Amino acid sequence: MKMRWLSDLFGVNMPSTYLFATTDIGIEDLAAKEVSSLLNIRGTSVEITTGRVYFRAKESDIITLNYWSRTLNKIYILLAREGIESLSDIYRIAKSIDYTAYIAKNQRFAVRAERHGFHNFTSIDIARVVGQAIIDSYLDSQGHRLKVDLEEPDVEIYCMLRNQELIIGVNTSGFSLHKRNYRVYNHPAALKTTLAAAMIMLSNWDSKSGFIDPMCGGGTIVIEAALIARNIAPGIYRKQFAFTKLPMFTYVDMDDLKSKFMSLANTSYYPIEGIDISPYHLEGAIMNAMSAGVDDTIVFKVGDARKLRDYIDFEPRVIVTNPPYGIRMHHRNLQKLYHDFIFSVKEIPDVTIVVITAASREMRQIVSKADLELVHARKVLHGKLNSEILVFNT
Numbered sequence: 075m076k077m078r079w080l081s082d083l084f085g086v087n088m089p090s091t092y093l094f095a096t097t098d099i100g101i102e103d104l105a106a107k108e109v110s111s112l113l114n115i116r117g118t119s120v121e122i123t124t125g126r127v128y129f130r131a132k133e134s135d136i137i138t139l140n141y142w143s144r145t146l147n148k149i150y151i152l153l154a155r156e157g158i159e160s161l162s163d164i165y166r167i168a169k170s171i172d173y174t175a176y177i178a179k180n181q182r183f184a185v186r187a188e189r190h191g192f193h194n195f196t197s198i199d200i201a202r203v204v205g206q207a208i209i210d211s212y213l214d215s216q217g218h219r220l221k222v223d224l225e226e227p228d229v230e231i232y233c234m235l236r237n238q239e240l241i242i243g244v245n246t247s248g249f250s251l252h253k254r255n256y257r258v259y260n261h262p263a264a265l266k267t268t269l270a271a272a273m274i275m276l277s278n279w280d281s282k283s284g285f286i287d288p289m290c291g292g293g294t295i296v297i298e299a300a301l302i303a304r305n306i307a308p309g310i311y312r313k314q315f316a317f318t319k320l321p322m323f324t325y326v327d328m329d330d331l332k333s334k335f336m337s338l339a340n341t342s343y344y345p346i347e348g349i350d351i352s353p354y355h356l357e358g359a360i361m362n363a364m365s366a367g368v369d370d371t372i373v374f375k376v377g378d379a380r381k382l383r384d385y386i387d388f389e390p391r392v393i394v395t396n397p398p399y400g401i402r403m404h405h406r407n408l409q410k411l412y413h414d415f416i417f418s419v420k421e422i423p424d425v426t427i428v429v430i431t432a433a434s435r436e437m438r439q440i441v442s443k444a445d446l447e448l449v450h451a452r453k454v455l456h457g458k459l460n461s462e463i464l465v466f467n468t
Contacts, residue, residue, distance in 0.1 A: 092152040093136065094128045094243060097145055100454030100463070101272040102127060105145040108275075112142055124236075128152065136246050136317050137326070141309035141335055144271035144298065147250045150232055150243030151176070158240045161195055161203050164233075168207035168242060174216060176244045178321050182223035183208065184230055186245075191237040204233050204242065228319045248316035255311040256366035259358030261292030265396040265430065267308070269456060269463075270298040273428045276450060276465055277392045281344060284390035288379035288415070289397050290348035293359030293372070299394070300368035303344040307335045311366065349377040349385055380414035383421055392426050393419060399432040399459070409436055416440045425468050430454070434462035441466050 097105035106120040106127045113135050121128040127146075131139075139149045153171050158164055177183050185208070187201040205222060208231065212220045230245040252268040273295065279285055281303040287295040301308055309315070310332055317323050348363075350356045353376050363369040377385035379395070397415065398408065412433075419427055427446075431437050434451075441448055441464065450465035 090130055090132050092128070093131050093139075093149060094126055094152050094241070095139065095143070095146040095149045096126055097147055098266065098268050098272070098454060098456075099125045100452055101145055101269065104272045104275050105143075108143060108145050109139070112138055128155075133322060137323075137331070140247055140251065140315050140317060141307045143251060144302070144308055145268050145275075147252055147268060148232075148245060148247040149251075150245055150247075152241070152243050153231075154240065154242040156240055157238050158235070159238065161199060164200060164235075164240055165203045165207045167240060168204045168233075169211045171208075171211060171242065172215065173208055173212055173220075175322060176320055177208075177212070177220060177229045179216065179218050179220075181228035181319070182221045184222060184224045184227035185233060186230055187233040187235070189235045191235070193235070197235075200233050200235060204231065230316060244320070246315065246317035246320065248314055251309065253312075254308050254366070255313070256297070257292070257294075257362050258365045259292055259361045261294075261355055261358060263396070263398065264292050265294045266456065267294055267298055269430060269454060270295045270394075270396075271302070272454075273394050273430060273463060274299055274302060276463065277394055277426050277428045279392045279394075283392065284345040284347075284388050285392045285394070286347045286349065286382075286386065286390040287395045288349045288377070288382055288385075288393060289395045290350045290359055290374075291355050291396065293348055293362045293374075295394050295396065296346050296348040296359075296372050297363055297366050297368060299346050300344065300363070300371040301366065303346070304339050304341070304368065304371060306339045306366075306368070310335055344371055345388060345390075346371060347373045347375065347386065347390075349375045349379065349382075351376070351378050380411070380418050382418045386422075390422065390425055392428070393422075394428045396430050399461075408433060409440070412437055412440045413443075416444045416446070420444050420446065420468055422468060426465065427468070428463065428465050430456065430461055430463045432456070432459045432461045434464065437462075437464060 102122045106122050109120050154167050185201040185205045187197040189197040232243045232245050234241045252266050254267050285299050360374050363372050446466045448466045452463050454461050
């Protein structure tokens with residue numbers, strides 16, 4: 075939901091600006107849908123590119139997105155997006171930008187650059203050239219030479235060159251938003267929170283019907299489900315956002331803002347269960363749920379996903395899970411696990427199952443063998459693993 079009362083912090087006529095956000099490759103459309111919903115803008119107003127979405131929004135929307143988005147990694151203020159042919163073009167574009175609204179005289183900055191495609195220069199060269207352009211631009215307009223701090227900058231300028239397109243932006247998030255800061259136990263095969271949220275979105279779960287993750291590991295999926303159901307902003311667990319150091323936000327009372335966001339949460343009952351065969355991992359999941367403040371919303375059980383009927387005492391409508399991919403498991407054992415899990419799920423009527431796996435061929439074969447309806451499939455990048463999210467019905 076859009077926090078309309080944020081306009082009180084900025085006045086009635088809040089300036090608008092162009093923003094872009096990064097997301098996981100493969101869920102860009104879901105990220106665009108979430109942005110449209112949070113900011114109450116038409117979906118067609120959000121442009122989708124590989125791993126990014128672009129849109130126009132008000133300055134206060136920067137706060138909304140950083141606190142409330144579940145599928146975005148970082149939100150940036152877009153300063154430039156142009157075609158280039160050389161490093162001199164990059165310098166010219168970067169120097170033409172007015173940085174006074176984003177960097178105060180007493181602040182230090184850093185440039186983070188990345189490059190994709192074939193060029194006769196490196197990302198290090200891009201960072202060096204843009205850094206010099208920022209110093210020169212500020213010196214020309216303010217008569218002041220900005221200082222650089224590559225380790226702990228007050229303001230981070232991001233540059234990305236993909237083929238011949240240059241993008242320059244101001245990082246308003248800091249470290250990636252997928253790091254919710256509630257995780258105190260790290261499962262060795264933990265799912266990114268952004269992908270967990272995307273899987274829940276794809277399940278079309280209504281928050282009132284039964285929800286199970288039968289291989290819950292460290293609890294990421296059920297915790298994200300609880301946060302969605304209870305209307306808890308995932309950003310409330312973070313201690314710092316990069317936007318708080320931008321001049322335009324220095325007068326915002328962050329403690330008051332956080333309290334208002336927390337007051338929007340509800341305490342209703344939701345049928346959410348996390349099951350795992352490992353008591354050790356389940357204990358870790360409980361610790362994470364306690365850290366997130368939703369341990370009273372989730373029922374955790376030690377159980378076997380291959381024999382679900384032995385462990386559930388209600389009819390779930392949605393099952394969302396991140397099963398083993400076979401990286402540390404023999405191929406034949408993986409196939410048997412998938413087979414037993416799918417045929418266990420088949421015993422539950424009228425349920426939607428969402429899984430993510432890097433062993434999608436094996437999963438597809440068994441889903442087909444079980445004569446279940448595959449209704450959706452999409453390729454995603456989970457870390458460095460080419461994976462697939464599959465949605466099917468019993």
